[in-house]
Amino acid sequence: MTSFTFSVAEEPTSEEIEKGRVLFAGETDFLKGVVAMDGMPPADRLEVCFAGRSNVGKSSLINALTGRKALARTSNTPGRTQEINFFTLAESHYLVDLPGYGFAEAPVAIVQKWQRLLKAYLSGRQTLRRAFVLIDSRHGVKAVDEEILSLLNKSAVTFQVVLTKTDKLKKGELEKVIAQVSTALQKHPAAFPEIVLTSSEKGLGIPTLRHIIGTLV
Numbered sequence: 001m002t003s004f005t006f007s008v009a010e011e012p013t014s015e016e017i018e019k020g021r022v023l024f025a026g027e028t029d030f031l032k033g034v035v036a037m038d039g040m041p042p043a044d045r046l047e048v049c050f051a052g053r054s055n056v057g058k059s060s061l062i063n064a065l066t067g068r069k070a071l072a073r074t075s076n077t078p079g080r081t082q083e084i085n086f087f088t089l090a091e092s093h094y095l096v097d098l099p100g101y102g103f104a105e106a107p108v109a110i111v112q113k114w115q116r117l118l119k120a121y122l123s124g125r126q127t128l129r130r131a132f133v134l135i136d137s138r139h140g141v142k143a144v145d146e147e148i149l150s151l152l153n154k155s156a157v158t159f160q161v162v163l164t165k166t167d168k169l170k171k172g173e174l175e176k177v178i179a180q181v182s183t184a185l186q187k188h189p190a191a192f193p194e195i196v197l198t199s200s201e202k203g204l205g206i207p208t209l210r211h212i213i214g215t216l217v
């Protein structure tokens with residue numbers, strides 16, 4: 001079996017940071033929440049999506065990227081949103097907030113509906129350039145994450161792991177979780193070999209992520 005090496009995404013240069021900043025300084029708006037494929041907006045621009053278990057910090061990350069405090073609603077009540085939420089970024093991008101998973105109390109029917117919609121979205125969206133899979137840096141890759149990782153791997157969408165809430169960790173702990181994530185990603189060849197470390201609270205890694213999104217074509 002081929003072995004992949006995962007590294008931490010490099011700090012962008014000041015020029016690259018500026019480009020990312022300019023992109024994300026563009027107007028951002030909530031476009032629509034989608035519950036079925038026929039509700040998707042036209043695939044007429046570059047698209048990235050964000051996936052992660054409930055409470056991982058997905059809404060906070062989208063808010064931090066766009067500099068909008070309440071664009072994607074953040075809340076302490078996990079598992080509420082079962083819609084795929086589309087946000088416009090400038091005239092050129094869609095940012096897509098996928099429904100959170102791993103909410104133990106969700107009824108089976110809801111989970112199945114989520115899986116069907118997600119599968120259809122991930123395999124059928126021509127303009128989807130990258131999926132960011134958010135992993136809580138305190139927990140690493142858990143069994144609940146494996147399903148989305150496998151789904152992404154099968155759908156041939158390049159995905160990149162973003163560690164969230166790194167402000168909650170000490171340096172030694174961060175290195176351990178990076179190693180754990182790298183090991184867990186070995187069996188998923190569609191994984192992009194760079195991990196992004198972020199803290200929405202402290203703004204860490206936000207310019208890096210903006211830069212990464214800005215370089216996708």
Ligand SMILES: Nc1nc2c(ncn2[C@@H]2O[C@H](COP(=O)(O)OP(=O)(O)O)[C@@H](O)[C@H]2O)c(=O)[nH]1
Pocket residue numbers: 052053054055056057058059060061073074075076078079100164165166167168198199200201202
């Ligand atoms: N310390 C810290 N807390 C965070 C960070 N990002 C999110 N949170 C908290 O984690 C909880 C869940 O965040 P939210 O963005 O709603 O998660 P979502 O369910 O994945 O959309 C909230 O209480 C946030 O304030 C972060 O970078 N650092």
Ligand SMILES: [Mg+2]
Pocket residue numbers: 058059060073074075081100
């Ligand atoms: Mg959310």
